Amino acid sequence: MAIEETKTLVLTKRKERSPAQAAFRQLLKNKFAVGGGILIILIISVALFADNSLIALITKQEIKPLIAPYHFAKTSFVDNNAPPGGKFLFGADYLGRDLLSRTIYGARVSLSMALVASMVSIVVGIAYGLISGYFGGLIDNVMMRIVDYLYCFPFIIFVILMQVVFKAFSRRGQATGLMGILIKANSQMGGMLFLFIAIGLINWIDMARIARGQVLSYKEKEFVEAARAVGSSDIRIIFRHILPNIIGPCIIRETLTIPAYIFYEAFLSFIGLGVNPPTPSWGIMISEGVQGLRSYPFQTFVPGIALTITTLAFNFLGDGLRDAFDPRLRGE
Amino acid sequence: MTKYIIRRILLFIPVLIGVIFTVFLLVRIIPGGPFDFVGDKSLPPQVVANLEEKYHINDPIWKQFIDYLWDLISKGDLGPSFKYRGRTVNEIIKETLPISFQLGLLSMILAIIIGIPTGIIAALKQNSVFDYSSTFIAVVFRSIPNMALGPLLIWLIALKLGWLPVARWGALPPFFLGFIPKINADFFKHAMLPTFALGTAYSAGISRLTRGSLLQVIREDYIRTARAKGLSERMVIVGHALKNGLIPVITYIGPIFAAVLTGTFIVEHIFGIPGMGKHFIKSIGNRDYAVIQGVTLVYSITLVVANLLVDITYAWLDPRIRYA
Numbered sequence: 001m002a003i004e005e006t007k008t009l010v011l012t013k014r015k016e017r018s019p020a021q022a023a024f025r026q027l028l029k030n031k032f033a034v035g036g037g038i039l040i041i042l043i044i045s046v047a048l049f050a051d052n053s054l055i056a057l058i059t060k061q062e063i064k065p066l067i068a069p070y071h072f073a074k075t076s077f078v079d080n081n082a083p084p085g086g087k088f089l090f091g092a093d094y095l096g097r098d099l100l101s102r103t104i105y106g107a108r109v110s111l112s113m114a115l116v117a118s119m120v121s122i123v124v125g126i127a128y129g130l131i132s133g134y135f136g137g138l139i140d141n142v143m144m145r146i147v148d149y150l151y152c153f154p155f156i157i158f159v160i161l162m163q164v165v166f167k168a169f170s171r172r173g174q175a176t177g178l179m180g181i182l183i184k185a186n187s188q189m190g191g192m193l194f195l196f197i198a199i200g201l202i203n204w205i206d207m208a209r210i211a212r213g214q215v216l217s218y219k220e221k222e223f224v225e226a227a228r229a230v231g232s233s234d235i236r237i238i239f240r241h242i243l244p245n246i247i248g249p250c251i252i253r254e255t256l257t258i259p260a261y262i263f264y265e266a267f268l269s270f271i272g273l274g275v276n277p278p279t280p281s282w283g284i285m286i287s288e289g290v291q292g293l294r295s296y297p298f299q300t301f302v303p304g305i306a307l308t309i310t311t312l313a314f315n316f317l318g319d320g321l322r323d324a325f326d327p328r329l330r331g332e
Numbered sequence: 333m334t335k336y337i338i339r340r341i342l343l344f345i346p347v348l349i350g351v352i353f354t355v356f357l358l359v360r361i362i363p364g365g366p367f368d369f370v371g372d373k374s375l376p377p378q379v380v381a382n383l384e385e386k387y388h389i390n391d392p393i394w395k396q397f398i399d400y401l402w403d404l405i406s407k408g409d410l411g412p413s414f415k416y417r418g419r420t421v422n423e424i425i426k427e428t429l430p431i432s433f434q435l436g437l438l439s440m441i442l443a444i445i446i447g448i449p450t451g452i453i454a455a456l457k458q459n460s461v462f463d464y465s466s467t468f469i470a471v472v473f474r475s476i477p478n479m480a481l482g483p484l485l486i487w488l489i490a491l492k493l494g495w496l497p498v499a500r501w502g503a504l505p506p507f508f509l510g511f512i513p514k515i516n517a518d519f520f521k522h523a524m525l526p527t528f529a530l531g532t533a534y535s536a537g538i539s540r541l542t543r544g545s546l547l548q549v550i551r552e553d554y555i556r557t558a559r560a561k562g563l564s565e566r567m568v569i570v571g572h573a574l575k576n577g578l579i580p581v582i583t584y585i586g587p588i589f590a591a592v593l594t595g596t597f598i599v600e601h602i603f604g605i606p607g608m609g610k611h612f613i614k615s616i617g618n619r620d621y622a623v624i625q626g627v628t629l630v631y632s633i634t635l636v637v638a639n640l641l642v643d644i645t646y647a648w649l650d651p652r653i654r655y656a
Contacts, residue, residue, distance in 0.1 A: 032471075152347040153354075154635040156594045157628050161358045164616060164624060263477055270479055271597055271613045286479050290602055297487045304480030312475035319471065 020248075026324040033320020039313035047107035068101035073278040081296050090302045093288060099302045102280035106303060109274075109281045110310060112192060113199075113265035114258045120200035122254055125207025126247065132208070133215030134238055144212070150205050159264070162198035163273040170194070190279030199264060210253055214246035252325050255318040259311040266307055282307045336647055344640050351632045352404070356397055359625045410626035415618045421626035424611060429630065430511045431501055432600065432607035436592045438523055439531035443588065446535035448581070451542025455577075456569065458547060466539065473536035478595050482529035482602040489525060497522055499604035526603045530595045534588045541584050546577035579649050586642035590635050 027033055048054060052066045065071055069089070076096035084091040090099040132143040170183045170191075186193040218224060219242070227237050268274035269283030277284065282303040289299035403409040410421035454463045490498040502513075502522030513519055549555065550573055558568045597609035604610070608627055615623035 032468075148343075149347060149350070152344075152636055152639065153351060154590060154632050156590065157632050157635070158354070160616075161355060161624075161628055165358050165361060168619070259475065266477060266479060267594060267598065271601070272616060283479065286483070287601075290483055293483050293487060294491060297483070297491075300480075300483040300487075304477075304483065308476050308480050311477065312472065315471050315475050 020325075023324040027320055030320040030323065032316040033324075036313040036316030036320065039309065040317060043107055043310055043313065044111060046104055047111050050101075050104045050108065065101065068098075068104040070098040070101040072102045072105040072280045073097065074101075081292065081299075083296075084298050091296070091298045093285070093299055094292065094296075097278075099285075099299065102285060103282070103302055103306045106280040106282045106285060106306065107310070109190075109192060109269075109279065110262050110265055110307070113195065114261045114314070116196045117199050117203055117261040117264075118254045118258055120196070121204045121207045121257070122250060123204075124200075125204035126211045126243075126250055128204065128208040129211025129213075130215055130238060130243065130246075133212035134219060134234070134242065140212075147205055147208055150202065151209075153202070155202055156264070156267075158202055159198045159268070160271075160273060162201065163194065163268060166194035166198065167273065187276070191274065191276035192279075195265065195268065195274060199261070203261075206257075207250060207254065211246060211250055214249060215242055218242050218245050248325065252318075252321050255314070255321055258314045258318065262307070262311055262314070333648065337644055340640060340643060344636065348633065348636055349401075351636065352401065352629060353397065355625055355628050355632065356400060357393075359621045360393060360396070410629065411622050413620055414622045415615075415620040421622055424623060425608065425626060425630055428606060428608040428611050430513075431605060432593075432596050432609055433511055434513060435501075435523070435526055435530065435596055435599065435605065435607060436589075438527045439534070439592055439595070440585070440588065442527050442531035443534035443538055446531075447538025448542050448578070450535075451539040452546060452569075452574070454539070455543040455546035455550070463543075466543075470536035470540050473532050476533065478529050478533065479598045479602065481532065482526070482599055485525045485529055486602070496524055501603075501605045501607070526599050526605060529602070530592060530599045533595075534591065537588065538581060538584060541581055542578065545580040546573060549573050549577040552576075579646065582642060582649065583646055586639045589638045589642075593631055593635065 046067055049066050050068045051063055051071075052061070053063050055061070055066075056063050074097060076092070079087065079092050079096040080094055082088050082092040082096065084099075088098045088100065090103070092098055093102070128143065128147075132140045166186075169179060170186055182193065182197075224237060224241050227241050232240070265274060265281065266283035266286070269281035270287045272287075274283055275281045285303035286300055286307075289296070289301075289303065293300055400411070403411070408422070410425070413419045413421055413424060416424070450466050454466045457463055486498055490496050500522060502516075502519035555568060555573055558572045559565075563571070593609075596607060597613060599605070600607040600610040601613055608630070611623070612627045615627065
């Protein structure tokens with residue numbers, strides 16, 4: 001009885017903190033990271049509730065704009081190039097479409113790109129790295145030579161070419177089989193599907209290398225050895241002992257790459273290889289706005305500022321996460 | 333070292349052929365020939381057949397590839413443009429590449445001369461006001477995409493203040509040795525804004541990297557030894573710390589090179605610079621597959637060669653790499 005009491009006393013007195021909790025506290029102390037995180041949540045909610053499509057999933061009502069004042073493709077020819085203020089808070093573009101609404105809807109494209117690209121990178125990259133690193137030997141050798149080979153390929157050039165091919169196929173629009181299904185899905189998603197495929201095909205390479213390195217360092221640790229000694233299967237060791245340890249650092253690395261994905265999407269849309277008009281993307285809006293920079297600078301600045309703020313928020317959060325969870329990476 | 337270089341070059345050849353083949357194949361599987369339409373009118377089948385005969389498009393793909401590769405290797409010939417009659421891809425590249433090269437090089441120089449000194453100062457005065465503010469500025473710089481910074485610079489400095497010209501490039505061919513323009517005030521006036529639009533983001537990256545790597549090096553034993561034997565602080569930093577501290581910066585130049593190339597697409601388009609990037613965007617719009625193929629090939633080769641050079645330099649500076 002007495003022993004029990006002292007035990008609980010000791011336990012309550014000594015606040016034990018796991019490394020993750022300590023890191024999280026560290027993160028909350030970083031004002032920029034917290035600000036970035038709040039901003040990202042804000043941007044995500046604005047993007048989600050730009051129209052009521054999420055609510056309409058349940059209530060089956062007609063889809064109409066919610067936060068955005070207008071639909072992104074609603075043109076008004078009497079208001080083309082309308083200045084900010086009045087009917088349009090941030091002005092209108094050359095077709096009289098509300099810039100604020102288009103910017104809000106454009107957040108969807110940017111954020112989906114960030115989400116899908118990083119998911120692909122994490123899932124494929126970690127799976128590839130796990131298999132390669134865990135089984136080692138010939139498998140590792142072959143898998144890593146493939147990665148080395150792909151690594152020499154200029155990433156963005158490859159994406160550009162893939163998009164040229166995809167765009168040419170969907171312009172024809174009469175393919176059959178799998179390609180036909182893809183083209184249909186792609187046009188329903190406003191051209192985003194092919195963008196995801198083109199980037200997802202090759203963006204996991206970095207992650208595969210990082211994951212493999214992590215696996216190699218954990219593979220020889222005592223607890224893995226112990227698990228093997230008591231007869232755990234490979235699958236169990238991978239999923240119960242190695243994966244939980246490597247997934248954190250991998251996700252933090254991936255957060256640092258998100259701004260790059262947002263840039264890629266804007267870049268591809270800017271050069272006409274991204275989403276299909278009239279789907280708004282910040283890249284398309286900037287490339288349209290630049291044509292009239294002399295007379296209507298706001299048409300470029302509104303999407304430009306949105307793009308900058310979003311990447312800034314992700315950079316602050318990513319840097320904060322890295323500093324808190326993996327200080328060794330600082331300065332890279 | 334020689335062995336390392338030979339090994340790298342041996343790996344480099346299959347990559348290069350792979351790049352050429354991928355680019356070639358991707359362009360060939362695009363449905364519809366380049367001659368299906370002229371303007372909006374479709375050509376009679378007879379004419380299309382003749383044109384395809386002329387450009388060897390109806391040969392089997394493997395034969396086309398071997399012909400293409402042979403022309404490329406023996407004559408450096410990238411074939412004719414499909415849209416600009418009577419112009420070859422080579423001519424187009426020869427005219428536009430030097431301009432892109434000048435822009436890219438200037439931005440890299442800008443990034444280095446801003447990035448390295450600020451990084452060094454931030455590291456030497458760690459946790460000072462300068463360190464914190466440069467960290468903050470670096471994140472902001474890194475976050476402004478060149479497609480937002482370019483228009484901002486044009487609007488503010490060229491249109492509102494009227495200090496610098498809005499667009500175009502100050503020097504046009506012929507260039508000395510093919511790449512070096514006649515350098516005069518006009519050239520710099522035109523080059524200033526695009527260079528800033530392209531270079532600022534990378535200056536931030538270089539600055540961060542320099543700071544981080546220098547901070548690590550300063551804690552090494554041999555720096556303490558250098559201090560202990562009574563060297564001046566300047567000698568310790570310049571002679572000992574920087575020598576190793578700047579090595580990681582070199583590895584960063586490779587990825588930057590790639591980013592600068594794609595950056596030139598946007599910056600050239602925004603500033604109306606007649607470089608290869610602007611032409612490339614135009615050829616995507618025109619569906620001029622021969623030009624797309626040629627230009628992507630030039631970009632890819634440049635990137636692959638640049639990466640090779642970076643790796644070799646790195647191995648030369650840091651012997652640990654060679655034996656890994």
